[in-house]
Amino acid sequence: MFDSYTETSLQYFPERCINCRRCLQVCPHAVFAEGAEHAELANPRACMECGACALNCPVQAIAVQSGVGCAWAMIQAALRGKDMDTECSCGGDDDSCCGQPAETGCDCGEK
């Protein structure tokens, strides 16, 4: 109830994992944890779909539909009749929600 963040598009295929641990290094929310033979999916709910793990996995053991969790950008796209999923004005465009300085923030940052 009142939690829209229980599911994400993150998929993990441990059988492909070669335990290089790059995903542990790049994930900002400790979604993956160390395991004996392969990385463990420890906290999938914390995933913000930034896509860093999938992009840096050398054996495609991780898949995620990366995107920005930015309501502003998505609503603007929808209002202009564009696709909410592909359209992101984030990052420097005039109408960007994240031309902002957000050093950490603005997950517009993300995608």
Added chain:
Amino acid sequence: MNTSSNQTCSCNSSRAGPQESSCGCSAGSPQTPAIRTTTSTLSRADRIDHLTLRWGWNREGHRVEPGLYRLGNPAKESPVFAAANLTLSFDHVRSALAGFDAWILVLDTKGINVWCAAGKGTFGTEELVRRIRLANLESVVSHRKIIVPQLGAPGISWPEVLRKSGFSLEYGPVRARDLPEYLKTRKATPAMRRVEFPLGDRLVLTPVEFVHIALPMILVAAVLWFLAGPVAALAAISAVLAGTVLFPVLLPFIPTHDFSTKGLILGAILALPFAYVFGTNPALPVWADGLAAAAALLIIPAVVSYLALNFTGCTTFTSRTGVKKEIFRYVKIMAVMAVIGSLAGIVIGVSKLAGVI
């Protein structure tokens, strides 16, 4: 910026990227691209730049010239750090590396910070590989390693960079201030790898949030002042301040998980005193008082909730899947509340004009 062009190219006094053209003035020697020099000292001008950036002023003007920089007295073995060309990002890196001799490779991220630029792809594999080539990094350093900020990872694929440039990547800590500690062991602790969203980080975002919406807020407040009096104008200003400043500050303390419901709760609390004032106006009949109170209870939470939802893009943890779900769940409800509340206000206004009340 406390940067100056290196002597290898005397012509690059302009801010326009001389490096892409590999320094047009030294014709015949495209192999010696300019290496700029920087320091770890932040000047007053740098601090003013950071302040204006935080207030959303001159958003396009906070850029560092992309390319390779020399910090201290780096040798061929010195480490190479990748950075974004937002002044604040670059300044964080160079000031954190005080006392170190290093190379800083600034990518052209169009004046956007590392994380946002990585999300957009401008802090990305292609740009990194391009900058390695333009800077002729292979001949500048003897090793083949670049330390990339962890938050650059959403835009960068290390196997691709290795394949295309021969340089292997090491993901450094999230925060530049952890770099000295990181450099001791070349290992980031779990804490260095985690992104948090503490009060300070939330607070520093509020000016831009507020400035974004200040002008429409003033217009609406002015109109409300004429139509419904100063209290209504104050309600509009309060709602915007609650949504853009109070909400980010209170974010972790407001019950429920969704931003929209958090905003509704905050907005409802804010609406109570206004509803009380509107609802107990002795000059109006009871039904009009009731309508006025209802308008406050419907419109204020809807506005705060909408502003709260829009803060998702500034946070460090919301997923696209989740935000989309929130939009589909709550935006309609917000719209219905705002429309019914406005209708109630219009009924009162028309009744006043018609002389009914």
